[in-house]
Amino acid sequence: MTPAARLSAAIDLIATIDGQRIPAAKALKEWGTAHRYAGSGDRAAIAGLVWDVLRRRASSAFIMDDDSARSRVLGMLKVERAMTPDAIAALCDGGRFSPQPLSDVEHAALSGRTLDGAPPHVAGDYPEWLDGAFIEMFGDDRVAEATAMASRAPLDLRVNTLRAKREKVLASLAHLGASETPWSPLGLRIELGADARNPGVQAEQDFIKGAVEVQDEGSQLATLLSAAKPGEQVIDLCAGAGGKTLALAAMMQGKGRLIATDSDKRQLAPIHERLSRAGVHNCDIRAPKGPADPLADIHASADLVLVDAPCTGTGTWRRNPDAKWRMRPGALEIRLKDQAEVLARAATLVKPGGRIAYVTCSVLPAENGGQVKAFVAGHPEFAVTPPAEVAAALWDKAEDFLAATRTTPEGLLMTPLRTGTDGFFVSVLRKSGA
Template sequence: MASLFTPSRKVALQVLQEVREGRFAEDALSDALDRQSLSAKDRNLATELVYGVVRWRDRLDSIIRRCVIRPGTRMDPDVREILRTALYQIFFLQRIPEHAAVDQAVMYASQRSKKHAGFVNAVLRRALRDRETADPPPEKDPRRLAVYYSHPEWLVRRWLHRFGYRKTKHILQHNNSKASLELRLNTLKATPDTVSQITEESELQAIPGFPNALRVMRSSGKVETIKGFLEGSLVVQALASQMIAPLLKPQPDMRILDACAAPGGKTSHLAALVQDNARIVALDISQQRLNETAANLQRLGVHSVEFVVGDAADPQMVKELGTFDRILVDAPCSNLGVLRHNPEAKYRVTPEALMQFARIQSRILSNMAGLLNPGGMLVYSVCSPTEEETVGVVDAFLTASPGFSLLPFIREEVPMPVLVDARGFFATFPPPPEMPLDGFFAARVARK
């Protein structure tokens, strides 16, 4: 019987167990798919199930609670994961026959025990029979919104207070949507001829208004299969992330520091913007991630980067780096702006954690700013929209650092003027309705 269980569902359940134990879904899924020889169809379904279940976890659990005959029943974590996966298929994937979702779930539960199989069958049958009462639409109440859209209540309440109901609902829906795979043309290798060939032979579409940005219209499951990727003509980089490096205005022959550089998307972008003609230092705390960055940059034909392992929050270490004309501080953060890619982050971040991130970010910003040459510029960026990690960090730094001044962005510097606010900060959150972007923030400061 076990052999009949589809490989996509088996992989998904294994990955979901790893996510439950603390791994990031993206990493666990990538490792699992590398170990398995799945068809493109099975790879896509496994990916859909993993991200779908993680995105909608609280809503799926609320359905389970309504369909359990004896409320308060203690449930085996693996059985709960089986139920979540089946219910996601029933309530969110119209292309999956309901009987197939139920049969597969019962089959997998039976490997544990007949009792578990009977329990799973009963819950799923009741969910099918009482679909409307099992998954009622949300109200404007923060708690109900939080459960229905599977976000922590404290975060929903914060957004309601800051943005109001309509924008908050849009944010919640956006966060639970599927992110397109977006690429950047590597101008160090891609010529007009190769660009034309890549777009003609691959399912890629240029994104109007965004230089060198492409969107994958139909995924085969492996980015390596896209023409031009292995040759170094393409870089995986989300659209909002592609807008960060140009804000630094790097110039040839400058000495440039990319702090917290791994996995190297912005490092390679900086190199491309100066035609690989600068002295770039890529700093990261992880040797392994820096090794991966080096391999990626080699594929892209980048030769202007020196790799340094070190902690940007350590003031003694950073003094050994020397001084720079441009510094990019893409600081570690809560990842609350990239929930489409890392949905598990919303369950792991607390208000207290935001303050911890802000303290680390402040130390890194202060350390890096001390390395800036007079007249030099620094861009501080995070993929988070929280005030603690964005404006709070920048304002605290400027108050404590009279030798630096805010250098506001102007709207002509970015593809969409709405992305520059009244103070000259770059912010892609809340996402514009016409362009589903990740939530990035950036500020630019100059040394007097």
């Protein structure tokens, strides 16, 4: 397919997503099934265009002064891809499989309109109803922070130290352009261009043998900041598919007791195979069975409970831009209730002197500092560990990392703008006594 034909396909797909109100991933899959002649490179390029339009949906429409599918695609080419009006016009030549030529109005908009004067939620591409939360968290930096959250994320990998060392894996994945992550001592990063396909990491021998896992650097750091140690009793209370469980197991070096559970046993389905591939032998998977509590035998004995709390996922908008436009205020209220419940449950599992590592992939204050304040107020036996002490888990990079994050008395926040990671909040709460 020509670049112009790819652009036409992207316009059609955005129109389908709008008209049928279906998730972008579903629309892309159905398009690929219906257009088998399109090669993998074509599908990747078209998907890249669609995701970029969703990332920059508001600002692209503002540039064109029009919210149609075509206008948003054209506006994105200027806002996100930094293409000139003439370059865009060259793609829209009206030929076979190409978009219709630019109208005078479209050319004028691409030539003359900018984001100067655009409301912050438009310039930053986030839902208007979240502007108050963004002001509270980021203040005058909210457009810059949100814009960074609207850019494509790299592919990050975590080296499994139970199987390999980072230097060795770095060398063996050099053909993928892998480099060391800036902060995590376990991470590798593969930068991805606008039209790039995700490399087939799952087909690499390092992945097959359990030496690496796909995990954003922010998620790696959140787990490292929990400071899990060999010999401890550690509970991953919201384990899901096991990304942080695997990281905890490596930190524990196979020593101690690791328990992974989740309120939804379907989320746990992939964890068994992942643990086996990673060489983890000290992890007990506790899937819920009916109304019985899978942790009924745990009574204030855990050294560490990791609460990777269910949240709105605002910190992962780089990877799932479709989600931010589907998010509604009611979803936040549900998540706040879920978070309070899981924190209260964690409190019963921690021994005196033990700790809770509360983690979200959200940048919203209500889910982060707000939840920590409410928890400590209701559980005075817990105190927040100062962020400087939490960051000390990163050893020689602790001071620089702390300076890069946004810190509050309740914890620290990583963001794409400041740390180059997804948005992750981390707070470590220690229980009094020992």
